[in-house]
Amino acid sequence: MNDTDADRSVDVAVIGAGFAGLIAARELGRGGLDVLVLEARDRVGGRTWTEHRLGRPLELGANWVHWVQPHVWAEMTRYGRGIERSPAAEEAHWRGAGGAPRSGTLADFTALINDGQRRLVADVAEAMPRGTEPTVGAIGELDRLSIQDRFDRLGLDPEALAANESVWVGHVNAPLDRVGLSSAYRWVAATGGHWPLMHEASATFRVSEGMSEFTRLIAGDVRGEIRLGTTVVSVEQRGDAAIVETAGGERIRARRVVSTLPVNAVRGIRFSPELPSAWRRQNAEAVASDGTKIWIRARGHLPRFFAYATQHDPISVLKVEFHGSDEDGEPCTLLVGFGPDHSRIDPDDLAGVQSAVDAVRSGIRVTGATAHDWMADPLSRTTWMTHRPGQLTRDLAELQETAGVLHFATSDNASLWGGFIDGAIESGLRESRRILDALLPR
Ligand SMILES: Cc1cc2nc3c(=O)[nH]c(=O)nc-3n(C[C@H](O)[C@H](O)[C@H](O)COP(=O)(O)OP(=O)(O)OC[C@H]3O[C@@H](n4cnc5c(N)ncnc54)[C@H](O)[C@@H]3O)c2cc1C
Known part of the structure; x- marks a missing residue:
């Protein structure tokens, strides 16, 4: 293959500008390689996305980080990010035997x-x-x-x-x-091995100024073009390079390609030769995560509580995140909810949201709701990745392998905090190191 087969030639094409893609691109560019990032969305950040909705900036994707997550914490330090604590609960509500409602303090729970x-x-x-x-x-x-x-x-x-x-x-x-x-x-x-620390790590500390500002800073550090609104439709390997084709028909020749697509979303690209068997198998099975995250606005300043329902309810976890006022200046509360099945709740159906909230905790008057359905989004088809039984030990090693000139960096194939932002960063570092070692041997 020569450059005349392609509209453009680069050392590395990175598909996707979430944490994995941005970190990989930053490292590759700093290492001296010519890198091009192709991102289908009109923004960077992937499954992290801070949007102004319901009267304030809200995290529609990932929200919480922690210092026990080493890769994310290094980036927090590098970009001078601070943390804010989500409110500690003054009340707890949960279901007891037979679904009976129970209430108490956080210590009781x-x-x-x-x-x-x-x-x-x-x-x-x-x-x-x-x-x-x-x-x-x-x-x-x-x-x-x-x-x-x-x-x-x-x-x-x-x-x-x-x-x-x-x-x-x-x-x-x-x-x-x-x-x-x-x-x-x-x-x-x-x-x-410390389960209370695990709870704290996964749901307590937000990034000050939001995730989108965090990824904007990383993107600003990428020495190379980040092209938004550019969907990759095929990756064809030919000898020691690949041709990456976009939905707009552009053909880019790359010595290495980094796919950062989640396992569930890889079917969006035609790969030739086809993907290794672990990718095809897990994509066909889908990983386990199937849920939703929903922001709900309620009338008045509610006490800071968390409430748990069951896995059979549309919302199984609900907690108070912010107090504020609505567009009429009336006090309101913003709650974040999580449910195990994205198809059970529609944020545009306020009556449905109200009854889902009633099932978790009574006495809340819902006045608004918003969410992004990451499971239905063809660019993610995943919230945060969790495995089905057997998938982790059967496939992780193969998912981390390079296939010819094609590399895979995604939180889904991280070793430590797989499924988290930390895992995305780990995978971006791992693959950029492999590519630098291959193309610029010391
Ligand atoms: C609701 C929700 C809550 C979460 N909460 C937390 C949390 O509190 N803490 C935490 O650490 N993690 C959390 N996560 C998980 C975390 O967001 C992800 O693990 C992490 O952001 C994944 O990064 P990534 O770069 O691997 O993948 P992604 O962010 O999904 O990046 C992949 C990129 O590829 C792009 N892409 C896909 N297909 C194509 C194509 N054909 N062509 C071009 N581009 C394409 C996508 O648009 C996307 O930008 C949450 C996720 C969700 C959805």
Whole structure:
């Protein structure tokens, strides 16, 4: 192949400008390679997106980071980002045995779930001794189990079981019988086996000024073009390079290509030769996450609470994030909710949202709602990735492999915080290092 086959020739084409793509592009450009980023959306950030809605900037995708996430924290330091704490709950509401509503303090709820949370992952030190190597250890045997399988075997009393299940369905964004126990192990292994720290890491500290400002700063550091509104439709490998074709018909020759598409979304591009079997298999099965995140505006300043329903409800977790005032100057509260099945709730159907909220906590008057359906979005088809039973140990190593001149950087194939922003950054660093080593050997 020569350059006349293509409209343009670069060292590396990076497909996607989420955290994985931006970090890979930054490193490749700084390393001295000619890099071009092709992003289908009209913005950078991918599944992180700060939008002004319901009267204030809201995170429609990822929200929380933590200093136990080493890759993200290095970038927080590099770009001078601060954190703000989501409000600590003054009240807790949950479902007891048979779905009966219960209320208490945060301490009451923590005391109720403590034994179940601990026992769910009691063997994590043997199952997954190193968070950075999530397929090493007894997890090889245990990966066939779902989180529900493990809860069903713990023999918890019905009050504690209902509360414990609700906590995990909020974390994994899917019904518990669909999610591998390995997803719970990974998070707890990443926090040194300390489950309360895992809870804190995954849902407590927001990035000051928002995620979109964070990714804007990283994008500003990329030495190379970031082309927005440019959908890649095919990647054809020919010898020691590839031709990347866009929906607009442009053909770009690249010595290396980095795909940052989530596993569920790779079907959006025609790859030749076809993708390695692990990609095709997982794409056909889909990963486990299937849920929704919804922002809800309610009348008045509600007490700062969190509330859990069950995995059978449209909203299984609801918590107060902000107090403010609406367009008429009336006090309002903004709540964030999570549900295990995106098809169960529509933010444009306020009556449906009201009844979903009523099922979690009574006495809330809904006046607005908004969300982005990441599962229906063809560029993501995933919220935050969790695996189905068996997928992690069967496929992770293969998902991390290079296929000819094609590299894969995505939070979905990270080793440590797979599914999180941290994992996206890890994967971007990993693949940029591999490409720099290959194209600019020292
Ligand atoms: C609702 C929600 C809440 C979350 N909460 C958290 C949280 O609190 N903390 C946390 O750490 N993580 C959270 N996550 C997960 C986190 O957002 C992701 O793991 C991370 O942002 C993934 O980054 P990525 O670069 O791997 O993928 P993406 O951000 O998905 O980037 C892939 C990019 O590829 C682009 N693309 C796709 N197809 C094409 C194509 N054909 N051509 C060109 N471009 C294409 C996409 O538009 C996208 O920009 C959440 C995610 C969601 C959706």
